[in-house]
Amino acid sequence: MxxxxxxxxxxxxxxxxxxxxxxxxxxxxxxxxxxxxxxxxxxxxxxxxxxxxxxxxxxxxxxxxxxxxxxxxxxxxxxxxxxxxxxxxxxxxxxxxxxxxxxxxxxxxxxxxxxxxxxxxxxxxxxxxxxxxxxxxxxxxxxxxxxxxxxxxxxxxxxxPGPKMSVSDTIKMFEDRNLNVTDMVLLLGGHTIGVAHCSFILDRLYNFKNTGKPDPSMNTTLVEELKKQCPKDSVEQVINLDQDASSSNIVDASFYKQIRSRRGILHIDQLLATDPLTSDVVMNLANGNDFLARFGQAMVKLGSVGVLDKVTGEIRTSCRSCKNPLCT
Incomplete structure (x- = not known):
């Protein structure tokens, strides 16, 4: 690659x-x-x-x-x-x-x-x-x-969290898991790689909030580009979450630069760049060189959520089925 x-x-x-x-x-x-x-x-x-x-x-x-x-x-x-x-x-x-x-x-x-x-x-x-x-x-x-x-x-x-949730509601879900606002913005930065199905953004392209028009927060040039990839009857088609073609398969800070340019794919991603609760964090990550280290820290913090011990959990020999016969 x-x-x-x-x-x-x-x-x-x-x-x-x-x-x-x-x-x-x-x-x-x-x-x-x-x-x-x-x-x-x-x-x-x-x-x-x-x-x-x-x-x-x-x-x-x-x-x-x-x-x-x-x-x-x-x-x-x-x-x-x-x-x-x-x-x-x-x-x-x-x-x-x-x-x-x-x-x-x-x-x-x-x-x-x-x-x-x-x-x-x-x-x-x-x-x-x-x-x-x-x-x-x-x-x-x-x-x-x-x-x-x-x-x-x-x-x-x-x-x-869903792609159409508000920033404040998304923050609440993260806080319930002891993850703060910065953790949330960093972890959603995982969208620096990967794809989304067109079905997730058809409303943003054709009928945002039942207006019959595209989402005004999306870059107009991007709207026209995405309409070619995602016709109204899209089902299985996918698009890159990071719309920088040279970076869509690379873990880097490009995602934040894209959403600051109104080129976010998912609605929640775009809101990160404009909502006062998260915009400063996005700007800092887009302009700085420390995304990789901070992303790693957030991944470690996520990995500590709801961890079980030897009393409440087990060691499976097959990851698809429980070792404990009482497993449900």
């Missing part, structure tokens, strides 16, 4: 959140598997690297999976569980993917360390490695481990 030149330093940004392999972050810590599975991160990294070399779209897929799992019911891999009414079946999760990669990583890890490493930790590690790869190697944040897997997965419990 070709990588564009960037104003960000070519040096790899190592996010030094911890000074020791045994410093904790909540109930989590670096080096959690140092004795039980010391090479787990190398195993995960190699599997992910091989998969990414064949399919770079795995990066946005895994970012979305990580967010959807952690945000709804905490980082417990409950999204991975199969079932007729599991989290997978909730409408916001029907387009989530990346499960096959987690299965592959889990198989490789189990061959070396049977019944030791949780699926929730594998999600966190695999996502970190894909962010590194999608940034062209410009960032690598350290992610603490020690999560346990959930025993319950119910579609009825899924609660995620």
């Amino acid at each position: 070709a990588m564009k030149n960037s104003t960000i330093s070519a040096l790899i940004v190592i996010l030094a959140l911890f000074s020791s392999s045994h410093v904790s972050y909540g109930e989590l810590r670096l080096g959690f598997y140092s004795k039980t599975c010391p090479n787990v991160e190398q195993i995960v990294s190699q599997v992910v690297k091989d998969a990414f070399s064949k399919n770079s779209t795995l990066a946005p897929l895994m970012l979305r999976l990580y967010f959807h799992d952690c945000f709804s019911n905490g980082c417990d891999a409950s999204l991975l569980l199969d079932g007729s009414a599991s989290e997978k079946t909730a409408p916001p999760n029907l387009s989530v993917d990346g499960y096959a990669l987690i299965d592959t990583v889990k198989t490789a890890v189990e061959k070396n360390c049977t019944g030791v490493v949780s699926c929730s930790d594998i999600i966190a590690l695999a996502t970190r490695d894909l962010v590194t790869l999608a940034s062209g190697g410009k960032t690598r944040y350290e992610i603490p481990t020690g999560r346990f897997d959930g025993k319950v997965s119910s579609a009825a419990t899924v609660k995620l």
